[in-house]
Amino acid sequence: MSPWLPILMAVPVVGAIVVALLPKGSDKLAKQVTLLVSLLVLVLTGVMAAGFKPSGERFQFVAEYNWIPSFGVKFGVGVDGVALVLIALSVVLVPIVVLASWHDADGVKAADGTLITPKRSVKTYFSLLLVLETMMIGVFAATDIFLFYVFFEAMLIPMYFMIGSYGGAQRSYAAVKFLLYSLFGGLLMLVAVIGLYVVAGKQTFMFPELVGAIQDPTMQKWLFGGFFIAFAIKAPLWPVHTWLPDAAAQAPAGAAVLLVGVLDKVGTFGMLRFCLELFPDAAKAFTMPIVVLAVISIIYGAIVAIGQTDMKRLIAYTSISHFGFIVLGVFAMSSVAQSGAALYMVNHGFATGALFLAAGFLIARRGSPFIGDYGGVQKVAPVLAGFFLIAGLAGLSLPGLSSFVSEFMVMIGTYSSQAHGSGALAAAAVVSAVAVVLAAVYILWMVQRTMNGPTAEPVKAFKDLNAREIWVLAPLVALIIGFGFFPKPLLDVINPSVQQTLTNVQVPTSTIAEGTGQ
């Protein structure tokens, strides 16, 4: 029993209650408390992560408490390498988002004084954010599948209110669409969760005990379907992706970062952890259709991104393309591809987070998300333009930046996969390589239209990034560059748990090229 994870989950929720109970008019205090709490969680996570032994047990910092004995449900938490890096991603992003959202609920005014969004409750926003942090940690840490499900569904609610109350003009439409899509997938997963419990007949939801419990291939396929549809909606995979561009475009930039950077990762994390290990035969049987969907997502997301006029929608579509890569890596059934996919989840969070935030700062200055309303920003706000460019380049996986390592590993791993149907996998890798070119088009074209060229009239009044905004972007850029050159710490943690996954799926594992790509 280790108290680490329960403490990590308790701190933000206590913070949320404190923030919610602050007296009226203490908006500034609410922000400071939220920032402090999120930094505290970051520090605690750092200390905990330092004690993680990559070569040790698969699940570490394990804690188990009886929660609902009548249903056989335990409050079981513990992390393997993949879960650990994703929790780390979450707790790094939260303080950054707090800082980035500092004035989001204050009522955003455009440069000409018109109100873009009215003043809203600051305390509610930041307490929702902290509640969400608890749930993000919980969903990755849960080793009890029922507990995972509870967080999986419950985390929709704070995000729903963050989009619906604090978002852009179409916010209520986007929030409802987001909620209903996710809820529908979640309910199908609920049936599969119950089915898993009933069919396995072990009177427990603990993941380690349920691995290998379902032997009947037909049953595996049905249950796999229930889980996979939920995760595919969450990830999101084509053709159930349509909620993401709406939700991400309408959400405030900070919430969009958490939505795309962390919440969607639950989908790909779930595929890797639950779909593969609990239903290995079904996963192998469905590999080909899923790979096809992933490749369609990669290409479709990239092409549609090129055509977007709204920056946030553009970034959302690039994410659909990137999620295609992650899903491809997960189902390529080779250790290089899967490690790449797990690494991609982290790197995508940093890269897309930086891009969303930089775009958010840009939008906050002009009040318009449309690319056509900008031009020549570089001349008036060179620091902003610089950060925007680096974030963009990370989005297109430029070598030397972190996303490159993971994208390269996914493609190499898929191409050289020894799994059944390796020919088709190789073809998938080749086709998806086209997206690398498309990525250059959508990113560079956006950068060119907004940052370069003649300075548009309203842009001339732009102020460059202030200290707070630099503090938001600088850590992300540092991480992007750092992990671009030195991904080994992450890979060292990820690799053993990926090996474990593949062992459970009974796929022959090949050795992993350490620090591939450098």
Place this chain on the structure above:
Amino acid sequence: MNGAFEAPTIEYGALAPLLVIFGAAIIGVLVEAFAPRYLRKAIHVPLTLLSVAGAFALVLLQVVRGQVSTAPSAMGALAVDGPSLFIWGVILVLSFVCVLLINDEGHFVASAAAVPGSSDEEEAEAESHGVGHTEVYPLVLFAVGGMLLFPASHDLLMMFVALEVMSLPLYLLCGLARRRRLLSQEASMKYFLLGAFSSAFFLYGTAMIYGFAGTVSLPGINQAMAAGNSLDPLLLIGFAMLGVGLLFKIGAAPFQAWKPDVYQGAPTPITALMASGTLVAAFGAVLRVFWVGLGNLDWNWRPVIWVVAALTMIVGSILAITQTEIKRMLAYSSIAHAGFLLVGVLATSASPARNADSLKAILFYLAVYGITTVGAFAVVTLIRDPGGEAGHLSRWAGLGKRAPMLAGTFAFFLLAFAGIPLTSGFFGKYAVFAAALESGTQAGDGLGGWMAGLVVVGVIASAIAAFFYVRVIVLMFFSEPAADGPSIAVPSMGTVAVIAVSLLVTVGVGLYPESVLGIANQAASSLFIR
């Protein structure tokens, strides 16, 4: 018959809660007759609350002392077993909070007999000092007594009597709304006519089954079925008619049409009582009839109930989407929930332990759904227009800005109805779905994979239902308030208490369901007396 008169044995200890409620109801009638008008309310309120609390204490006493009876009471007319006691406890708690709501000023007309808008009405209004009909209190007590009797009946005749004792006061109560009196009277009339019709079905069905079995006692019918021809037309027709009578009371499709009209027209505290207490009582009776009385016929009734359950869930959740009135919407939501509960009723199997699991799921669901429902209706009573409650959904726009606490509470109740995790509603839904899947996987189960199919229908209905719950949240929080929005009444202590208790239970059980599950588990473990 040897001609000698045998004195009936009555287990007064086991029946004490019933006797307290009926005794208090009769005293209430006497108070109406003899106490002066200005004193009546002052006598009724403590009398009603104390009797309900006392009955609850007596139920607790039986449980704590471990004196749960294992044989039928009152010469085989009643069964005060574990499930009965649990259901009694739930009904009494729900009635207590509903009485607190009823107690609030201004829900009831001064003189129901006066023509709306006439000078008689004004006169009655002036005389009553805004208190309205005080007959409400004894009527509620009679209805509550009927609710207690209904699920504990051990034979069909007793059940019919209980059904009438429960329903007749409710027909009356529905017509007593102070505002929108025509709507209220229409609701009362509709409920009475349809209810009487369904009671007739129930009675006719009882007669048919008596013709087949030669007895009206539930275990007797079951034994007769085991011995005789279970395809006897008398039995089948009787069973179908009995089913109509019972399904009408829970508002299952295709007998759901009365619910929205009645829920909308009735005074809101009475709606709360019907939506919680009556539903709990009716499900208790449904369980007893189908599980005990027709236990040997389950390969026959389960497919029928399968269709009814699927239809109820779908009809309830789809029609709710088109509603623009908050009480009508909650009525359709109640229909959908009746469908979810029927999924649990279907989850029978050959092993007693599994049946106890299913029973536990239903009991848990009833308890948590009931309390959330009362809370939701309590909030509805507070949002007012000059002409009464602001029922139209468009009037709720922007409520989150004007009354964030109230709107937040209501939003939480809606999320519980939708079954979002970390609310009590989620665990209710989970429990019945799990029970259904469990029963479907039992070897030799007649429905097998069909049970999984029903659960899938259930989750699709839940997703549809989530849409209309969420729509109200969107209205409250994401829309701008109307300039001439409704006023938010200053709640009385009673209403505050009702909302607070409902919220606490909904949150508390959502975080730690074992608290209620454990009790339900104990109550269900011994199953029904046979």
